[in-house]
Amino acid sequence: MFSKILSRPKDTAAWRLSIWTTIAFAAGSAIAFGIVYYMVSLGIRERSDQWLVGESETLKEVSDATPRDNLYQRVIEETAQNAAHEIPGEHETEDENRNSVFFLQIDNLGEPLWYGPENSRDRFVEAVRGLQPGSPQTLKIPENVVPYRVVVQDLKSGGTIYLGLSDIGAVELLHRLMRGFFIVWIGMVLLGLMISYLSARRTLLRVETITQTVSRIGSEDLSARLAEAHNADEIARLAQTFNRMLDRIQASVNQLRTVTGAVAHDMKSPVTSIRGKLEVALLEGSAADWREPVAEAVEGLDRLSQFINTTLDLAEAEAGALPLRKEPVDFGALVEQFVDIYTPAFHENHHQVHVQIHEPVTVDVDVSLTNRMLSNLLDNEMAHLPPGCKIDIEVMAREQQAELVIRDDGPGFPAELKAHAFERFVKGKESKGHGLGLAFVDAVVQAHGGNVEIEDTPGGGATIRILMPLVAVSVG
Structure with a gap:
């Protein structure tokens, strides 16, 4: 059985459980990385935007404060070049700086001032048309993979400067981060699949053991049992x-x-x-x-x-299916009636019977079943008492219950039968009955919501005590 499980893992619950667990882990980790990636990207953009705003303000101040003479263009270009060296991240060459940053100043006083990728001024001049001063904006340049973030500043002279940053280093960092995560993610998913499958298989093999044990149990052999582990899972x-x-x-x-x-x-x-x-x-x-x-x-x-x-x-x-036709009955009168019927038989065996009804008690019972119950009790006394015994029968009310006590001074119940006296077919060695009398008594009393108890009579003998729910109690 186990070899089949190992040879066909796709047919097992362990495989399905590990697949779903791995899918949940993969999706959760991918979502977590997506959130981290988004936060890192947002942080890089905020850093770049802060740099753009600060440097554009500096360039605007320099441009507004510098006289428009022969040195103006050189001053502005050097300022833009210095700004490019201060961009977030590290760049090793001038070409990298020039490709990452562009500066464009357009006015009506001459040719546009340009610092940025070589031979690209015209493309950028055309691309920035329509950009408005304000917060940084995204600008996509044809043939450029990475878009620029651009800040527009209006000059006092009526011109406009455009400062753009394409943080290629940050983009490459994010790409490396994504590639690294993907490689690690694939490895973790495969490792997680293997670990979850082995763990689930180890756990479910215990269920398979239960299945095999159950399959061995038949109607003729119920002795097989499962091995119980010491843990509490x-x-x-x-x-x-x-x-x-x-x-x-x-x-x-x-x-x-x-x-x-x-x-x-x-x-x-x-x-x-x-x-x-x-x-x-x-x-x-x-x-x-x-x-x-x-x-x-x-x-x-x-x-x-x-x-x-x-x-x-x-x-x-x-089975709790015994039909009851209940009606209010004077329990004491019913007991006296049955004792009167059995009195000749008791006298024939020289038994002394004493009945005492302490007070009238009313119970809600099925009269037919109650008559059979009382008959079984008195038959039991007749069958098991030697001649010349004393029998005391009392009826009273106690704590909202009607109590019937039958007490004798006979040999009592054998010790080995006392705990099983109300079970079916339990009887003494010398009994000629079927062993159903007291079992029937207990069943009828239980069906009426009562209880039966057996006690030893002080000085020898047995006492049977029956408690039935009391409907009404009246004191005469």
């Missing part, structure tokens, strides 16, 4: 979360297998018994002889139906 947290999810899935699958096995085992016995009873009935000679085995078969079917219904109700309750 996103992929490490993903691996940890995935392992926790696998733990929950494995626990659910194991529980499903346990439940399936328990259901199959618990259904096999009544089905076999019912089949045996019906076969006996078929072998009997008369219809009267069929009555007892058929009745026993019907009783077995009732128990099987109850088992199936309880299992389905538990599944719906755990």
